[in-house]
Amino acid sequence: MGCSSCSSGKDGQPKGCKNNGTCGTDGCNKLTVFDWLSNMSLPGGVAPFHCVEVRFKNGRKSFFKNTENLSLSIGDIVATEASPGHDVGIISLTGELVRIQMKKKKVDVDSEDVKKVYRKASQKDIDIWQKARDREKGIQVRSREIAIRLKLQMKISDIEFQGDGSKCTFYYTAEERVDFRQLIKEFAQEFSTRIEMRQIGFRQEAARLGGIGSCGRELCCSTWLTDFRSVNTSAARYQQLSLNPQKLAGQCGKLKCCLNYELDAYIDALKEFPKTEVKLQTEKGTAVCQKIDIFKGYLWYAYEGEWMNWHKISADHANEIIEANKKNEKVLGLEEFASELLEDTKADFENVVGQDSLTRFDQPKRSKRRRNKNRNRNKKKVAVEQNSKSNPPKPKETASNKNNKSSNKKKNNQRNRKRKPQQRKNNDKS
Numbered sequence: 187m188g189c190s191s192c193s194s195g196k197d198g199q200p201k202g203c204k205n206n207g208t209c210g211t212d213g214c215n216k217l218t219v220f221d222w223l224s225n226m227s228l229p230g231g232v233a234p235f236h237c238v239e240v241r242f243k244n245g246r247k248s249f250f251k252n253t254e255n256l257s258l259s260i261g262d263i264v265a266t267e268a269s270p271g272h273d274v275g276i277i278s279l280t281g282e283l284v285r286i287q288m289k290k291k292k293v294d295v296d297s298e299d300v301k302k303v304y305r306k307a308s309q310k311d312i313d314i315w316q317k318a319r320d321r322e323k324g325i326q327v328r329s330r331e332i333a334i335r336l337k338l339q340m341k342i343s344d345i346e347f348q349g350d351g352s353k354c355t356f357y358y359t360a361e362e363r364v365d366f367r368q369l370i371k372e373f374a375q376e377f378s379t380r381i382e383m384r385q386i387g388f389r390q391e392a393a394r395l396g397g398i399g400s401c402g403r404e405l406c407c408s409t410w411l412t413d414f415r416s417v418n419t420s421a422a423r424y425q426q427l428s429l430n431p432q433k434l435a436g437q438c439g440k441l442k443c444c445l446n447y448e449l450d451a452y453i454d455a456l457k458e459f460p461k462t463e464v465k466l467q468t469e470k471g472t473a474v475c476q477k478i479d480i481f482k483g484y485l486w487y488a489y490e491g492e493w494m495n496w497h498k499i500s501a502d503h504a505n506e507i508i509e510a511n512k513k514n515e516k517v518l519g520l521e522e523f524a525s526e527l528l529e530d531t532k533a534d535f536e537n538v539v540g541q542d543s544l545t546r547f548d549q550p551k552r553s554k555r556r557r558n559k560n561r562n563r564n565k566k567k568v569a570v571e572q573n574s575k576s577n578p579p580k581p582k583e584t585a586s587n588k589n590n591k592s593s594n595k596k597k598n599n600q601r602n603r604k605r606k607p608q609q610r611k612n613n614d615k616s
Contacts, residue, residue, distance in 0.1 A: 221260065223282050237295060238303065239279035239287065240266055243319075243346045244394040245408065247278060249288055250303045251295075258303070265311050265349065267301035274307050274315040274349030311349065318347035325377055329356060332372050340364045343391045353380040359391050389414045392438035399436065406443055417441040424452045426480065455480050460504045467511045470519040473497070487520055497524040 228234060236252045250266050252258060262277045279287065288295065307315075322345045329342050340360040347354050354377060358364075366383055373381045386394070393407035407414070422434055422445060436442045459478060466473040466487060473487040476496055485504050486496045497520040507517055517523075 221279065221281065221283055228282075235282055235285045237284050237288065237300065238264075238277055239284050240264060240275040240303075241278040242273065242275045244344065244396075246346075248275075249284065249293055249300050251300055252303050254303065254305070256303065256306060258306075263307040263312060265304045265307050267304060268348055268350075268353075271348060271350040271352045272304055274311055307349075314351055315349045318349070318351035322347060325354065328376065329373065332376070333369060336369055336372075338364055338366060338369060340366070343386070344394050351379070353382060355382045355384055357384050357386050357391070357394065359386060359388060387414075388438040388440055389443075392436065397437050399442075400433075401444075405437065407438075411443060414443065415446060417443060417445050421445040421449050424449060424456065426478070452480060458483070459485070459501050460508055464508060466504065466507045466520070467516050468507075468519050469516050473520055489520075497521065499523040 236255070237249055238252055238258055239247055240250055241247050248266075250264075256264075258264065258277050258280055260277055260280060263274060264277060265272045265274055267273075293300065326342060326345045329345070333340060333342060339362060340358045342356055342358045344357040345354060346357070356373070370381050370383065389407060392405060393411070396408040397405050399405050417440070419429060419434075419441070421441075422429060425445070425448065427434065427445075434441055434445070459480070462475040462478065464475075468489075471489040471491070473489055475485055476488050476493075477486040478484070483501045484498050485501060486498050487504075488494075488496050499520060500523070503523040507523075510517060
């Protein structure tokens with residue numbers, strides 16, 4: 187039941203996480219706490235704290251007394267007191283940090299809510315616990331079918347068996363009050379165990395089920411967030427976020443818990459800004475705030491009637507104008523302060539990668555001119571081949587062929603000379 191990379195003890199029981207529960211593997215990534223006092227020894231005369239923190243299914247934690255003075259460490263499987271019977275869980279924290287956690291959560295050591303640790307779980311306890319855990323998925327499906335048949339407006343989100351298998355707790359969410367008396371009777375007959383119904387909120391349901399948030403990481407409520415503070419839409423307004431419920435809502439359907447993380451920083455930064463409702467009185471007219479940039483410390487104002495022309499000024503200049511207006515003084519215009527914030531629109535780009543190009547491993551692309559040249563060359567080659575096939579090349583002239591041609595020319599010339607005088611005589615006679 188511990189993480190696979192941790193050392194194991196006797197009888198296959200995990201001895202404890204080598205990384206104090208921060209190894210990130212199965213069983214160590216669910217609401218774990220780093221024991222930063224593990225390497226420190228207590229001063230002389232101080233007795234070790236006798237309470238431990240035990241983690242159950244889906245991050246449920248409770249404090250228990252170690253009355254038997256057992257040598258417990260993080261990752262040990264123990265059998266704890268329950269009503270009735272006993273439960274089985276894993277030690278998540280020991281030592282002085284447990285004292286700090288109990289003080290933070292206002293849990294009294296001597297209260298009845300803090301029960302006892304019976305013993306380290308034996309192999310028989312672990313086998314019974316595993317068999318009960320294997321039944322949970324099938325019982326959850328069957329319980330939903332029964333709730334739908336009874337037409338109850340509720341959603342059974344999770345089921346948890348007690349370590350000894352004597353009790354089954356059903357966690358459900360509902361917007362209205364539900365009468366589940368008949369449901370409990372059918373559950374007891376169907377599953378033959380003691381039934382307990384426990385209603386939880388939508389945030390607690392998301393924490394138990396887990397998931398991936400819009401940031402790409404595992405949900406905060408299922409990993410480290412233990413207390414759920416109320417989140418209002420004013421947190422989004424302070425951070426200049428659009429009031430879009432699809433973007434601001436988490437998987438639980440409520441506003442995201444992370445809206446409160448940076449809220450204090452935004453509130454501190456806004457203390458230096460003037461209130462956006464305050465109008466600036468100038469000789470050119472009254473200016474109204476249109477937009478602010480908290481990170482850069484700028485505000486954009488527009489004159490009444492000239493809403494298309496915005497003037498950017500700093501928060502210090504806006505405060506100066508407001509102080510002057512309180513003294514019944516007016517400045518000439520916002521252009522004087524806006525001219526000091528004119529920025530150069532030229533963008534200087536630098537090769538942050540160095541001399542290497544991001545596309546150095548890509549195949550070079552051929553230009554269109556080269557492609558056209560290659561196509562023309564191929565066309566010419568094809569045309570030449572076709573002409574050579576239709577008009578075969580003439581045989582080469584040898585020396586004997588040349589002599590024969592020259593002799594034939596001489597004979598033809600002599601014949602023509604003999605024919606010319608005869609043609610003349612014929613012409614005279616005529």
